[in-house]
Amino acid sequence: MTTEAYLAFLAVGIALVLIDGQIIYRSGRGYLENSYGDAAAGASMTRLVTVLFHLVTLGLLALLSTIPLGDGDLPGVVGRLGVLLLVLALVHAITLALLGRMRGEQVGEAAVANRRISAREADRMPTTTVTPVPGQDGRNPDVSPSLENRAPYSAS
Template identity: 65%
Template sequence: MSTNAYLAFLLIGALLVVADGQIIYRSGRRYLENSYGDPAAGASMSRLVTVLFHLATLGVLALVSTINIGGDLPSIIARVGVLLLILALAHAITLGALARIRGEQEVEAVVQRGGRQRVEPEQQVTTVTPVQSQDGRYPDVSPSLEQHPPYTTP
């Protein structure tokens, strides 16, 4: 692969990695800030995850650039294809890390609040008037319709 093709692949790859990293950073920051945790902590965690994403994918870009595939243009296209697949995998892993961080923030917020307060059930109020033949506040069943007209059965 010629020097121009090599540089073109590195430039295209670096632009893809930086663009995807910025999307992850901005979206991840909002995602973590909207959780129950501290907004500053959410931005900080998002920054750390994004730096890890950039380092890992730029390292993969450097490794993919050294693979000898063949001619100039087909070589660049094949390498960009491999890089896009690896970038998609790295993106999915990063989203999983952000989701895990958010889940941990939500659990921590619930623990700090003391968990949910137990709500005592309110006194049940009868919404229907009991049938005459049944005593008590809470009737179990209504009388059979078969025993009273017009539904009597022979």
């Protein structure tokens, strides 16, 4: 492979990596900002994931550029670009899975925090006398017992 073909492959590969990284960054930023409510934290996490994406894919691009593929310049460049696109798709999917997992954790944390706030607000409410449902402790039972077994309701 000639130097011109090698440089052409690197130029096209770097452009593809940068374009895909920007797509991930812009989409991921909005995705994570809306899940937790803190725009700065969502943008920061998205930047970290995007930098990781760029480092991994540029490293794979550098390694891929050294592997001999094809007999001539054009088949070599096209073959390397094909492999690069497949690797880029795989790393893109892994990055999306990582962003989805981060969003799931943030949504879960927000739900737990909201539940704690709701529990505190319920404790501040004026106390009324509530007759507990048989088989359940506390003044605010979650569900009523099933009629057949006189036991707490179960989903199974």
